Amino acid sequence: xTIKPVHIYxxxxxxxxxxxxxxxxxxxxxYTVGFEVDGSEIAFKGEQHLNWHPFGKIPVLIESNIHAELxxxxxxxxxxxxxxDKQLQPSNxxxxxxxxxxCALISIDIxxxxxxxxxxxxxxxxxxxKSVRFDVVKEVQPKATATLAIIEKLLNEDTSLxxxxxxxxxxxxxxxxxxxxxxxxxxxxxxxxxxxxxxxxELMTRPSCQKVLIAKQL
Numbered sequence: 001x002t003i004k005p006v007h008i009y010x011x012x013x014x015x016x017x018x019x020x021x022x023x024x025x026x027x028x029x030x031y032t033v034g035f036e037v038d039g040s041e042i043a044f045k046g047e048q049h050l051n052w053h054p055f056g057k058i059p060v061l062i063e064s065n066i067h068a069e070l071x072x073x074x075x076x077x078x079x080x081x082x083x084x085d086k087q088l089q090p091s092n093x094x095x096x097x098x099x100x101x102x103c104a105l106i107s108i109d110i111x112x113x114x115x116x117x118x119x120x121x122x123x124x125x126x127x128x129x130k131s132v133r134f135d136v137v138k139e140v141q142p143k144a145t146a147t148l149a150i151i152e153k154l155l156n157e158d159t160s161l162x163x164x165x166x167x168x169x170x171x172x173x174x175x176x177x178x179x180x181x182x183x184x185x186x187x188x189x190x191x192x193x194x195x196x197x198x199x200x201x202e203l204m205t206r207p208s209c210q211k212v213l214i215a216k217q218l
Contacts, residue, residue: 005030006082007037009049010058013123015115015175016075016107017059018212022171023079025208026088037062076103079168088168090160099160099169106172110147114176118144122183137187144180148193151177155195166206174203178213 006024010017012033024031035042042048045056052060053073061078063070072078083089090096117140127133151161151173160167177200181190190197203209 004063005032007031007062008033009035009037009042009052009060009062011035014058015111015119015179016172018175019075019171020059020061020078020082021212022174022208023082023088023168025211026166026171026206027082029082075172076100076107076168079103079171083168088166088171090167095160099167102154102160102169103172106169106176110151110173111176113140113143113147114180119176119179119183122187141187141189145189145192148180148189148196152193152195155199161199166203166208170203174200174209175213178204178209 006029008017008020008024008031010033012018012021017033021031021033023029035044044058049060050056052062052071057073059073059075059078061070061072061081072081080089086096090099118137121137121140122132125132126136155162160169161173177190177196181188181200183189190200204213
């Protein structure tokens with residue numbers, strides 16, 4: 001099965017949009033990104049978006065046009081669909097299941113802490129005059145640190161993250177870690193986790209990561 005050129009509905013700063021972009025880059029799939037589909041601007045959480053995803057989440061993968069021959073939601077499912085020949089997933093059934101479980105852990109639990117609870121205050125500050133509420137960030141820091149310790153542990157174990165081959169799990173995790181690495185001193189927590197730092201540095205040698213993970217802010 002050959003994947004047609006696709007459109008990734010969502011903003012390029014979204015960590016999950018970037019995950020799909022990384023998979024497209026690795027698979028050499030032609031793609032476009034943004035809220036404009038087939039020449040029409042599709043309002044975020046508007047009627048058409050909610051038809052594609054009833055909870056108005058991003059990204060949504062669109063094949064063909066606005067009328068959507070295919071409109072596929074949920075990042076991990078999108079990535080698996082794009083990886084038709086399973087080059088980015090283990091071939092052994094047990095390893096495949098473990099990788100799938102790892103993807104769920106990253107896209108649900110790790111994302112909730114590192115992105116929704118920690119990084120988003122920098123991206124969309126809720127303080128006075130839209131300033132970052134550093135007291136709120138510092139309150140979440142122990143939880144973010146504990147989550148990075150979990151990632152460090154995973155990197156010390158025999159998982160898809162510790163292999164030399166790029167996987168969907170890597171595509172899900174890389175944008176989160178890259179954003180943390182771009183935070184100002186005192187909030188970039190990676191220095192306390194050498195395995196995580198090394199892992200991100202190795203990912204950033206890949207052309208796909210160099211192309212997609214470029215912005216210094218969310």
